[in-house]
Amino acid sequence: MSFRNLNLINPIVRAVTEAGYSKPTEIQYAAVPPILAGRDFIGYAQTGTGKTAAFAMPILQLLKRNTPDHKEIRTLILTPTRELVQQLEESFKVYSKYLPLSQLSIFGGVLSGSQLAALRKRVDILIATPERLLNLVSQRPIDLSKIEILVLDEADRMLDMGFAEDVKKILKLISQKRQTLFFSATMPSEVRKFADAMMNNPVEVTVDQIPSPLQCVNQSVYFVEKTKKTDLLINILQDVSILRSLVFTRTKQGADRLVKQLERTGIFAAAIHGNKSQIARQQAVEDFKNSKIRVLVATDIAARGIDMEELPYVVNYELPDVPETYVNRIERTGRAGTKGTAVSFCDEGERSDLSNIQKLIGFIMPVGKLHYIH
Known part of the structure; x- marks a missing residue:
């Protein structure tokens, strides 16, 4: 199966092909169609299974379908660490290479003034750590009410690191009329309960764990x-x-x-x-x-x-x-x-x-x- 079989538009197929992808992974095959259809989605998938592209590709396509003249943030992706924010930022740059969509990453360790200034411009996709986002919200009103898609990436790690309350505060700033995507490597009971509270009849998919390193x-x-x-x-x-x-x-x-x-x-x-x-x-x-x-x-x-x-x-x-x-x-x-x-x-x-x-x-x-x- 090729990426075209997932009904992805040519600019996305071209970008991922140039990046070295030859065919969809299991999580991409399972996630792209329901996300494109507007469904909430829960994916149990480890890093290395292709999960970032599994939500990035359909998000980019959904945003491309409707590109109004706006300044509001349209997609919010929350992830627990600076390094993960940077990895997601680089991935989205690769996949959106041929699309007129803007993105911004915010995390700690950078002067807040520059990030607040960047937020005044058009932002289609905001990638952030929960703590830093709330820190900026406390300094200046940031309109999160027009967010169409919310992604929680590495959700189990986010909760393990104590970000549950921060995420709950952010959810209060976001419209309930949204599409929510939830990705986690594991699903202990507290993570399951957290997901259930924010999802609307989600599609659930579990992919196999990635294999251990080769013996040779x-x-x-x-x-x-x-x-x-x-x-x-x-x-x-x-x-x-x-x-x-x-x-x-x-x-x-x-x-x-x-x-x-x-x-x-x-x-x-x-x-x-x-x-x-x-x-x-x-x-x-x-x-x-x-x-x-x-x-x-x-x-x-x-x-x-x-x-x-x-x-x-x-x-x-x-x-x-x-x-x-x-x-x-x-x-x-x-x-x-x-x-x-x-x-x-x-x-x-x-x-x-x-x-x-x-x-x-x-x-x-x-x-x-x-x-x-x-």
């Missing part, structure tokens, strides 16, 4: 100071037997910075992320496949367009804060029966991320022997 991937972790990660990576890459390495960073800026640091030492590398043009990303991937460069530094969203069987080495330069994302990363090596290696760098601030990853995969990674760092 050799995994290890290096405990290293944050400031020493680049030195460690350079030291590892001096092993000429490592023909290709896919290196993951959390941010686009971090990817660009790392490429410059590698090239200063004579290691040919390129970065791919959402700020790069499609042509530039394709060229970087081709140079990587043809061994013109040894290292490709990527963010998680941009890496979805990489499909190659012979990728021997994956480096988690920065650990993802979503455990399932780790699985997505390392499954890019060890394909087609070949052996693969996945190494992770873990600084003091990432210890909890490592713990969550190891709980998910049911495996305690052996600690790699630190290479000598000057």
